[in-house]
Amino acid sequence: MLREHDPERDIVRYSLADRVAHWWVSLTFIYLLLSGLALGYPRMAWLYQILGGGQTVRFLHPWVGVAFTLGIFYMLFAWVRDMTFDPVDREWARSLGTYSKEGHVDLDVGRYNAGQKGYYWFAVLTGVLLLLTGIPIWIPSLLSSGWNQAARIIHHVLFLLTVGGFIIHVYMSTAMFPGTIRGMTTGRVERRWAAFHHPRWFRDRDARGTRLG
Amino acid sequence: MATELGLAVRRKSATPTSSTSIRRDSIEVSKLVDIDLCIGCKACEIACKEWNDLEVEETHNFGGYQSHEDLTPDTWDLMRFNEVDLEDGGIAWLIRKDSCLHCEEPGCLLACPAPGAIVQYENGIVDFDQEKCIGCQYCIAGCPFDIPRFDTETKKVYKCTLCVDRVSNALEPACVKACPTGSIRFGTKEAMQEYGKEKVGKLQDRGFEDALLYDPEGVKGLHMMYVVPRGEMLEEYGLPKDPTVTSKLGFFPAMGALRKLGSGAMWAGLLGSALFFLRTGRRFPPPEEEAVAAARSKGSEAPGERTDAATRHDADDSLDPGSEGDGHA
Ligand code: HEM
Ligand code: SF4
Numbered sequence: 001m002l003r004e005h006d007p008e009r010d011i012v013r014y015s016l017a018d019r020v021a022h023w024w025v026s027l028t029f030i031y032l033l034l035s036g037l038a039l040g041y042p043r044m045a046w047l048y049q050i051l052g053g054g055q056t057v058r059f060l061h062p063w064v065g066v067a068f069t070l071g072i073f074y075m076l077f078a079w080v081r082d083m084t085f086d087p088v089d090r091e092w093a094r095s096l097g098t099y100s101k102e103g104h105v106d107l108d109v110g111r112y113n114a115g116q117k118g119y120y121w122f123a124v125l126t127g128v129l130l131l132l133t134g135i136p137i138w139i140p141s142l143l144s145s146g147w148n149q150a151a152r153i154i155h156h157v158l159f160l161l162t163v164g165g166f167i168i169h170v171y172m173s174t175a176m177f178p179g180t181i182r183g184m185t186t187g188r189v190e191r192r193w194a195a196f197h198h199p200r201w202f203r204d205r206d207a208r209g210t211r212l213g
Numbered sequence: 214m215a216t217e218l219g220l221a222v223r224r225k226s227a228t229p230t231s232s233t234s235i236r237r238d239s240i241e242v243s244k245l246v247d248i249d250l251c252i253g254c255k256a257c258e259i260a261c262k263e264w265n266d267l268e269v270e271e272t273h274n275f276g277g278y279q280s281h282e283d284l285t286p287d288t289w290d291l292m293r294f295n296e297v298d299l300e301d302g303g304i305a306w307l308i309r310k311d312s313c314l315h316c317e318e319p320g321c322l323l324a325c326p327a328p329g330a331i332v333q334y335e336n337g338i339v340d341f342d343q344e345k346c347i348g349c350q351y352c353i354a355g356c357p358f359d360i361p362r363f364d365t366e367t368k369k370v371y372k373c374t375l376c377v378d379r380v381s382n383a384l385e386p387a388c389v390k391a392c393p394t395g396s397i398r399f400g401t402k403e404a405m406q407e408y409g410k411e412k413v414g415k416l417q418d419r420g421f422e423d424a425l426l427y428d429p430e431g432v433k434g435l436h437m438m439y440v441v442p443r444g445e446m447l448e449e450y451g452l453p454k455d456p457t458v459t460s461k462l463g464f465f466p467a468m469g470a471l472r473k474l475g476s477g478a479m480w481a482g483l484l485g486s487a488l489f490f491l492r493t494g495r496r497f498p499p500p501e502e503e504a505v506a507a508a509r510s511k512g513s514e515a516p517g518e519r520t521d522a523a524t525r526h527d528a529d530d531s532l533d534p535g536s537e538g539d540g541h542a
Contacts, residue, residue, distance in 0.1 A: 039326045039349070041475070041476065042227040042228060042229050043229060043476075045227055045228075045326075045328045048328075053347075054326075055347045055348060057347065058347040058349050103493065103496035106507075140353060145354035145356075145359075148354040149354050152351070152464075153464070156468070156475070160479075163478075164482055168482075168486075175490050176490070176493075176495065176496055178495050191501055191504075191505060192501040192504045195501070196499060196504040199508035199512070202505075203512045
């Protein structure tokens with residue numbers, strides 16, 4: 001993707017399992033997003049037609065939600081070691097203004113920056129809460145109708161939050177930062193990308209010689 | 214049922230542009246149950262089953278006159294018999310025909326996410342179109358009177374249609390026709406209200422001071438009203454005192470506001486990202502030598518600071534030369 005690069009020297013960023021889990025989560029999320037829009041927004045009811053009809057949507061949405069949350073759990077356990085916050089993250093968070101303007105801050109960032117870590121914890125938290133509030137909507141006899149409606153409202157609020165996070169996440173990992181998506185597709189990133197975005201992680205990987213070739 | 218009947222439609226569920234109202238002469242209909250005249254014979258229950266061809270369910274004695282404990286997908290009309298001890302030592306035997314009240318502002322319709330699964334006709338009848346129902350049961354949570362019932366086999370919801378098929382052919386509903394005492398009445402909403410008010414006056418004259426016509430404001434009125442002699446005992450009858458479609462956590466206003474906010478925010482997010490992209494474009498890293506040199510110099514600047522979890526984890530991996538880290542696909 002970046003010009004003049006030599007795939008032989010790429011650095012490994014995601015294992016096959018990581019990538020499968022990530023695309024599992026994103027595909028199930030996209031299904032949930034579209035079916036959720038159909039269920040929640042009358043003007044988007046045409047989406048039922050491309051998703052197999054209303055009854056199919058009503059049947060599948062909860063199950064896909066379970067599948068989504070399972071993927072989230074994989075991410076939680078597989079990635080948590082890299083997602084704990086450290087002092088660099090505090091500095092990074094303080095420079096958020098610069099980051100959003102320049103697309104970069106000159107800090108010794110590790111495998112993930114504080115924004116990515118934040119998104120990870122946000123995805124885990126909302127993922128679990130979406131499942132928890134989804135269950136009473138799925139099986140209405142579990143709760144009284146007042147609580148069912150409360151669950152629907154909270155579920156909807158969580159949905160909006162995740163859509164916001166999703167738009168930002170997809171934008172940053174595709175349009176904004178060239179070379180990022182390769183990590184999630186091929187599993188490898190260019191040295192240039194790694195050294196620039198994640199210098200501390202790059203040094204470590206570089207020293208260990210985890211290049212392919 | 215729905216639109217094959219050729220009735221004018223006031224609104225349909227999950228259909229923002231559903232009204233076909235243009236006729237000048239649309240007449241609103243209503244049933245009225247004069248509880249004073251009801252003898253609890255259950256003829257209406259049977260008539261309902263017969264006309265709608267609903268499966269007969271086995272009854273069992275659970276200590277009263279009531280034939281079934283509750284409404285079911287096959288029982289749209291149920292006579293409820295409630296015995297209440299009075300303070301003066303007497304007993305009140307409260308008999309009420311329980312079936313859909315056809316709210317003017319129907320909570321079920323507002324809650325339903327399936328286009329056209331719930332229809333409100335211009336004449337006030339609220340009807341389910343099971344063909345379009347997706348079985349989510351939101352309508353059950355939306356109903357202030359606990360009327361719709363979910364059928365686990367068809368995965369659809371059912372309730373009284375106010376015999377819309379009869380009414381649209383100028384026949385009175387089956388329960389009305391069967392009632393031997395004239396307790397269940399049918400006519401225009403206006404005529405029924407008139408009857409109700411007059412009857413309430415008579416009851417008050419007879420000493421039922423709290424007698425009332427049950428046509429609550431919270432749902433903008435009903436198309437199946439009750440004349441209740443003991444108005445002070447509404448709750449004992451199983452009728453909510455002040456039912457509203459909004460009573461449950463302000464659900465419908467909250468949901469409507471959320472939808473507006475949500476669609477606004479989603480569009481703003483999409484358009485905002487597009488605009489942001491046009492303004493700032495893509496962020497390429499510097500050429501490799503430069504990026505790598507910068508990364509290396511960061512390492513030498515602060516040699517003591519490499520103790521965070523991420524680095525430790527990577528270092529652990531590197532102890533195992535065979536694994537090539539966690540990234541070997
Ligand atoms: C089609 C939509 C998506 C695309 C194109 C996409 C792309 C990416 C890419 C390229 C990365 C790697 C970032 C890096 O290497 O630093 C990544 C990481 C990640 N993705 Fe996604 N993703 C999508 C959907 C999702 C969804 C729906 C979720 C969760 C709800 C999610 C959660 C994450 C998390 C937690 C990470 C690690 C932290 C981060 O990089 O922000 N992704 N994604
Ligand atoms: S169960 Fe059917 S009628 Fe009731 S809200 Fe859901 S789709 Fe509408």
